[in-house]
Amino acid sequence: MTAPIDLRSDTVTRPTPAMRRAMAEAEVGDDVYGEDPTVRALEERVAALLGKDAALFVPSGTQGNQIGLALHTRPGDEVLVTRGAHVALYESGAAPALSGLQLTPVGAGGPFDAEALRPELGRTAFYQARQSLLALENTHNHAGGLVFPQEELAACAALAREHALGVHLDGARLWNAAAASGRSLAELAAPADTISVCFSKGLGAPVGSALVLPAEWRDEAIRLRRRLGGAMRQAGILAAAALHALEHHLGDLEADHRRARRLAEGLAEAGYDLDPTRTETNIVVFGVGAPNAEWLARATEAGVLLGGMGPGRIRAVTHRDLDDDAIDAALRALAPLAPA
Ligand SMILES: Cc1ncc(COP(=O)(O)O)c(C=O)c1O
CATH class of the missing domain: 3.90.1150.10 (Aspartate Aminotransferase, domain 1)
Incomplete structure (x- = not known):
């Protein structure tokens, strides 16, 4: 019998022999002490690619998103999300369960424009949840991998900022958005404060994501990562796969x-x-x-x-x-x- 053709997800890929060699040869240290040189190298590379100051290696996209959401919010806050957002539908209820967040969907499903966002902003009465974050997704999984049009994404982020909201971007497949739109990763990331990216989807690494963020937020992100059980030791073995993927698979x-x-x-x-x-x-x-x-x-x-x-x-x-x-x-x- 021939093997089935597996179209379930871009996460089903197996590491190539060259990726496995890079993993085996990785220089490692205890990343909980901040001593893993390969993790450091990956974090610096990802931050540079996205044009931001810092990044934190995390085990999964879900954890990257949840740390991102928690950094921007306090329990009881409202987060505006795309309808069908991964953070709302596919993270096992993490945002309400772990951070006490109320997620409000915006738009008809997938990407939306600033006019769809406007009526959802400005809820400031004491009896309403504090609105602290707009969380977008690019590409948008539930909408069939659509690229969030960059002008609209930037306009939504600007409008959110007028209302003092932060902006998080679930960029699990930001690489795909860049390849499809011809825009640089830095351009796509520019409107957001925090961006999660995944190495374990189209790029073919076995494990790993990163949360890209302002340098001054990194210590708190490390605390939140540990709280979620994501502090890893010789994680350079995994980071080496991600570095190899960025080097050889993006194209x-x-x-x-x-x-x-x-x-x-x-x-x-x-x-x-x-x-x-x-x-x-x-x-x-x-x-x-x-x-x-x-x-x-x-x-x-x-x-x-x-x-x-x-x-x-x-x-x-x-x-x-x-x-x-x-x-x-x-x-x-x-x-x-x-x-x-
Ligand atoms: C858009 C999006 N965000 C986040 C994730 C979560 O990634 P992980 O499965 O590594 O937690 C996925 C997973 O498929 C995804 O498609």
Whole structure:
């Protein structure tokens, strides 16, 4: 039996032999004492790439986001988020459970503009929650990997600041946003105070994320990371994989995007419900006209692994462990399962 084509996520990639060698050879120290040179090198590299002063290596994107949210807020505060935001839907309730935050969705789903944000700002009465943060996401996972248009993101951030809110950016796939938009990472990061980025998604590292932040916030972020159980010892072994990914894999994301567009076009031709022009990066969301569990079981039987994204909606994610042939094979396998 041939191995299934795994389109569930860009997190399913395996480290390459060269990445494994970089990990094995990493110079390490105890990062809880701040003595791991490879972690330091990664943090400096990421901060420089995003044009900010500092970064903190963390085990996961969820932890990076949650430290970011906590840095900006006090328990009881309101955070304005995109509708369908990862911080609201997919972090196991961390923001209300761990930081006592009330998350208010803005817009119709995914990226929005300043006019959608304006009516949500200015709640200042004593009986209302203090509004302290706008948290955006780029690319937007739930909206099918859409790039948040930079002018709109900057306008939303500026409007939030007029109301004394901080700005956090969930940039788990900021690399994809940069590849798709042709803008630099620093340009995309500029409107935000804190940005979380992930090395374990399209870049192919096995573990790891970073929270990019102002240097004077780093000590408090280290405290919060420890509180969440994220203080790691010889973490340079993991940071080496991330450094290797930044060095060698960033340039491959455009191929993932091209394959996602090919997949989207093929699915649309086969009769699935989607607009391929909305596939801007490596995520394809499509309607299957059937209950998810039933359709996903048939897709698995046909040799393709995918995930649900709302009722009757399926998510496919391209990644560096899939080539053009895998996309063509997935299309052949999924064509007979298209809605009639
Ligand atoms: C947009 C976004 N943010 C954050 C995360 C969380 O990353 P992790 O799974 O490393 O906690 C993910 C994970 O897929 C994501 O898609």
